[in-house]
Amino acid sequence: xxxxxxxxxxxxxxxxxxxxxxxxxxxxxxxxxxxxxxxxxxxxxxxxxxxxxxxxxxxxxxxxxxxxxxxxxxxxxxxxxxxxxxxxxxxxxxxxxxxxxxxxxxxxxxxxxxxxxxxxxxxxxxxxxxxxxxxxxxxxxxxxxxxxxxxxxxxxxxxxxxxxxxxxxxxxxxxxxxxxxxxxxxxxxxxxxxxxxxxxxxxxxxxxxxxxxxxxxxxxxxxxxxxxxxxxxxxxxxxxxxxxxxxxxxxxxxxx
Numbered sequence: 001x002x003x004x005x006x007x008x009x010x011x012x013x014x015x016x017x018x019x020x021x022x023x024x025x026x027x028x029x030x031x032x033x034x035x036x037x038x039x040x041x042x043x044x045x046x047x048x049x050x051x052x053x054x055x056x057x058x059x060x061x062x063x064x065x066x067x068x069x070x071x072x073x074x075x076x077x078x079x080x081x082x083x084x085x086x087x088x089x090x091x092x093x094x095x096x097x098x099x100x101x102x103x104x105x106x107x108x109x110x111x112x113x114x115x116x117x118x119x120x121x122x123x124x125x126x127x128x129x130x131x132x133x134x135x136x137x138x139x140x141x142x143x144x145x146x147x148x149x150x151x152x153x154x155x156x157x158x159x160x161x162x163x164x165x166x167x168x169x170x171x172x173x174x175x176x177x178x179x180x181x182x183x184x185x186x187x188x189x190x191x192x193x194x195x196x197x198x199x200x201x202x203x204x205x206x207x208x209x210x211x212x213x214x215x216x217x218x219x220x221x222x223x224x225x226x227x228x229x230x231x232x233x234x235x236x237x238x239x240x241x242x243x244x245x246x247x248x249x250x251x252x253x254x255x256x
Contacts, residue, residue, distance in 0.1 A: 083104070
């Protein structure tokens with residue numbers, strides 16, 4: 001840790017679909033600099049990053065169980081959970097398994113929205129469909145980035161996705177994501193309603209962060225009980241790319 005101070009409280013943070021815990025490393029470091037009493041555990045969900053793929057079914061219940069097992073294994077004073085997009089709904093599902101003081105949901109809705117999987121304006125599904133069309137093997141990572149940009153995505157997003165283009169055992173560059181498993185995870189994400197977890201005050205506080213240039217969590221902006229708090233950021237759905245400083249400021253201000 002930069003401060004040299006041993007954390008006394010810990011935030012477990014996980015990522016959205018296609019990502020990994022390392023996506024949040026810069027934010028975690030800056031948060032610890034601001035609030036050195038807080039440590040951050042960056043988690044790779046099943047089918048992502050360095051985690052094992054896990055046994056089917058690949059759904060929110062399985063991901064929440066994975067996260068709860070990791071928290072138990074860590075045996076640290078975990079007092080907050082956070083997740084972006086798909087990871088936000090994993091955090092809500094995990095909160096029902098064991099109470100923490102605060103749950104952060106970053107640009108994700110607890111609602112069931114099964115039609116979203118077929119919404120032509122859904123940027124998350126558009127990225128999945130793009131990767132399904134693209135080759136699995138690449139001569140250079142830059143070629144993958146160029147193909148994603150040519151399909152209309154931003155350079156920043158393309159470079160982030162390219163973190164999933166890695167050498168296999170033969171040294172060839174391959175997309176490491178199991179796109180079939182990710183489609184299964186997204187289908188469950190859109191099909192499952194977790195409002196019961198949100199409105200139960202015995203499970204701790206909930207902080208929703210809505211990216212104003214995204215529609216992913218638009219339905220969260222409604223009258224809610226006092227233990228639920230809503231914050232807005234001027235960002236698109238990939239808010240760790242669009243507005244990292246604002247995310248750090250919000251965590252630093254709102255964490256107990």
